[in-house]
Amino acid sequence: MPITDDMIIEATKELYSRALRKVPEDAKTAIAAAMQTETNETARRTLELQLKSAELAEKKDTFVCSDSGFPTYFVKVGSKAELDCDFKASIRKGYEVLVDTIQPPLLKHVTNPITLERGYHGKDMPIVSYDFESGADYVEILCSPKALGSGRWAALELFTFPSLETIETYILDVAIKAGAQHCPPVIMGVGIGGSFDHCAGLAKKQTLRPIGQKNPDPTLAAMEERLTKAVNGLGFGPMGTGGDTTVLGVHVDFSSGHGFTPVAVCFNCWINRRARVRMWGDGRMEWSE
Amino acid sequence: MSVTEHDLKLPLTDESVRDLKVGDFVYLTGEIFTTAGLPTHDRLLKCLDGEEDLPFDMTGGALFHLGSLNEEAEDGSLSIIYINPTTSTRFNGHMPRLIPGLGLRVTGGKGGLDAACARTMAENGCVYLSFLGGGAPILTAGIRKVTGIGWPEMISHYRIARIEVERLGPLTVGIDAHGNSIYDQTSDLAHDKRAEILAEMNSAREGTQA
Numbered sequence A: 001m002p003i004t005d006d007m008i009i010e011a012t013k014e015l016y017s018r019a020l021r022k023v024p025e026d027a028k029t030a031i032a033a034a035m036q037t038e039t040n041e042t043a044r045r046t047l048e049l050q051l052k053s054a055e056l057a058e059k060k061d062t063f064v065c066s067d068s069g070f071p072t073y074f075v076k077v078g079s080k081a082e083l084d085c086d087f088k089a090s091i092r093k094g095y096e097v098l099v100d101t102i103q104p105p106l107l108k109h110v111t112n113p114i115t116l117e118r119g120y121h122g123k124d125m126p127i128v129s130y131d132f133e134s135g136a137d138y139v140e141i142l143c144s145p146k147a148l149g150s151g152r153w154a155a156l157e158l159f160t161f162p163s164l165e166t167i168e169t170y171i172l173d174v175a176i177k178a179g180a181q182h183c184p185p186v187i188m189g190v191g192i193g194g195s196f197d198h199c200a201g202l203a204k205k206q207t208l209r210p211i212g213q214k215n216p217d218p219t220l221a222a223m224e225e226r227l228t229k230a231v232n233g234l235g236f237g238p239m240g241t242g243g244d245t246t247v248l249g250v251h252v253d254f255s256s257g258h259g260f261t262p263v264a265v266c267f268n269c270w271i272n273r274r275a276r277v278r279m280w281g282d283g284r285m286e287w288s289e
Numbered sequence B: 001m002s003v004t005e006h007d008l009k010l011p012l013t014d015e016s017v018r019d020l021k022v023g024d025f026v027y028l029t030g031e032i033f034t035t036a037g038l039p040t041h042d043r044l045l046k047c048l049d050g051e052e053d054l055p056f057d058m059t060g061g062a063l064f065h066l067g068s069l070n071e072e073a074e075d076g077s078l079s080i081i082y083i084n085p086t087t088s089t090r091f092n093g094h095m096p097r098l099i100p101g102l103g104l105r106v107t108g109g110k111g112g113l114d115a116a117c118a119r120t121m122a123e124n125g126c127v128y129l130s131f132l133g134g135g136a137p138i139l140t141a142g143i144r145k146v147t148g149i150g151w152p153e154m155i156s157h158y159r160i161a162r163i164e165v166e167r168l169g170p171l172t173v174g175i176d177a178h179g180n181s182i183y184d185q186t187s188d189l190a191h192d193k194r195a196e197i198l199a200e201m202n203s204a205r206e207g208t209q210a
Helices: A005-021 A025-037 A041-060 A087-101 A164-178 A196-207 A218-233 B014-019 B038-048 B095-102 B115-124 B136-140 B182-209
Strands: A072-078 A127-133 A139-143 A155-160 A186-193 A247-255 A260-268 A275-279 A285-288 B005-009 B025-034 B062-064 B066-072 B078-085 B106-109 B127-130 B143-150 B160-175
Touching (some): A005 A285, A155 A196, A164 A186, A164 A260, A164 B182, A196 A247, A218 B182, B005 B014, B025 B066, B078 B136, B078 B143, B078 B160, B115 B160
Parallel strands (some): A072 A127
Antiparallel strands (some): B143 B160
16 A cells, blocks of 8 residues: 555644644753752743753643744655655645644744745745655655744855864854854754755754664764863853753764765754654554653 | 742842842732834833933833834724833943932843943842743733834834733842843853864864864
């Protein structure tokens, strides 16, 4: 039995809704852990308030944040998955159904960058990227609604044969520039290398990696540890009102490239909106995050 | 270090504004105004230029950078489904005129305002309160009644909503009326620490590479 359009429509609609309502368990665990080590009393209370807001949103079945952002989806198609669906049309349809039916309703955040008009729909919405998974018999879709709050502080710079020191200095400077603005404690995603466009994608995907999972590459793991300590040493703290907890983690990945090395940095705010589903041809849908 | 909590009634008195210190927690009861719109802030400036009438007299009041999903029912009754802060630094260019022009004693949102705004606030006896981003369920629970919606022709979160709140909070004092700004303090400190932090990173890196 194949994966159908109806399943894709259901997944698109439900993932967005879930991402707006539920702070992922790993983010809650990381915030709770930070409360134990945070030395600033105002910061500790802000972290506590964040956990309370997450809990209340689940209890009341409402949004954690009023800014639902715009929808982005990452689709991974297993090479052994049986398909009878039009991904592009069904994802668009799923988003339309969501806008028409979600309770509470969304605010109009989809923005035309040329006219600055805002609505629910627009050119190229939702933003979707596709990838393959060798050997998998399922389709996986991940939804990551993105808004201005943390979205606007992402940055990308191009270097030629940079040292690790140069790269890490740049990452720290991006964190200093973002400062108090991105609803900390955040997850920082870092991409290094590849091409300009690929590098930005690497950074973004790193913000979606489970929090607290050690990087299997020892060089990157050490880098992540150094950068986490460094950014937290800056002292911006939860919601930028001071403290030891500015990042819950810095996640780094790289790709081989040429002598020009793009370095991309982006952020996910403390609510870490992301929701994921795996679907099989027999109709099973496994939701996670 | 203990944190001071204030349970305040709006409009704030001169004394209660001056009593607030950065890092204090505040709960507010009374009337507030909210908007998350950049076009709204542009339009408010035009009102100060005399091009249009203000939808509300906000003198001595509180205008917050909060977006809301508001509705007017067929019977004319108003409601708000949820509220939540937006990034205040987007309005750095507006607030030095709006604070004295509208006569604001309180403003707020998330992320703070710049040093020029903090100076204006000190001169005019105004404080900035930080709301929890992603705090919609907590903040919405503080709403008692919606008493007015200004500029209803704009999209929901751009409109100016007049709301009666009860123990809205907790909110953190980010900029007090004495010119102290948590945002300037933390930013200055981060810049001061940068060289030291980079040196620590370098020695840690050499340690792992040795």
